[in-house]
Amino acid sequence: MFQGKVVGTAGFWSAATFVFSTAIAIGDFKWSLGAKALYVVTACLLVYGVVELSSLPFSMGRRLQAFGKMRLGGLMPLRVATKLAYQEARANKTLWAAAAERLAAEKTPDGILNYVGTYFGTHVPIYGARPPSDQLEEIPKNMASNGRMTGGASRLTYQDNANTEFVDLQVKAKDVRMVLKLMAEKVFADGSM
Known part of the structure; x- marks a missing residue:
């Protein structure tokens, strides 16, 4: 629902940039009336983009902020991704937040x-x-799913003969979006929809 609104808002910002660059190009050719008209259109697009951006729900603002912190290559720190997923679950009052608080081995923020x-x-x-x-390398699935997370999802230890440890944990942005979508589903802590 709101994903379309985010895409639409981004489209207005892109259109404003295109119209503004066209206005500059036309202004260089001394067609000042056309350039002024395009400047007005640019201003209208920018104002509309700001209005649309401000109407996004608060949780979308957190999402946009977190995706802004992504590194090149589409990876984001797992600690940031888990915090974002937990915040999304709390904001939507879903079962995921209650499960994380009750089932975490340690009842601390890092444990959650x-x-x-x-x-x-x-x-x-x-x-x-x-x-x-x-x-950075992809952690084998069996190690990732059977390992022990520590440090607020910043370290993964796998109990084998070598006590294999991975640090600087990262996930792809597209995978974060998928988990956020799951955690935003409207399943409330009392089981109602």
Whole structure:
């Protein structure tokens, strides 16, 4: 529902940029009346874009802010992704938030993020660096889903002979969007829809 609104708002900003650059180009050719008309159209598009952006729900603002922090390559820190997913679940009063608070091994903020991070590891690929290396690599699915998250979903330890550990955990933005969509579903803590 709101995804279309975000895309529409982005479209208005893109259109305003295009019209403004066209106005500058026309102004260089000394057709001042046409350039002035395009400047007015640009201003109208910008005002409309600001109005649309301000009408987005508060949770969408958090989403946009988090996606703005993404690195090149479409990856975002797992800690940020889990915090965003938990906030989305709380904002929509879904079962996910209550489950994270009640079922987390540690009843602390980091414990809740660890719980949500385990959900990410079970359902989407996670990337991390295996110390002393700084190179990100995809963590094998069995390690990601059966490992132990610590540090607010910033470390993953797999109990094998080598006690394999991954740090600097990251997830793809498209996977974060998928998990956010799941956690935003209107299933309330009391089980009603």
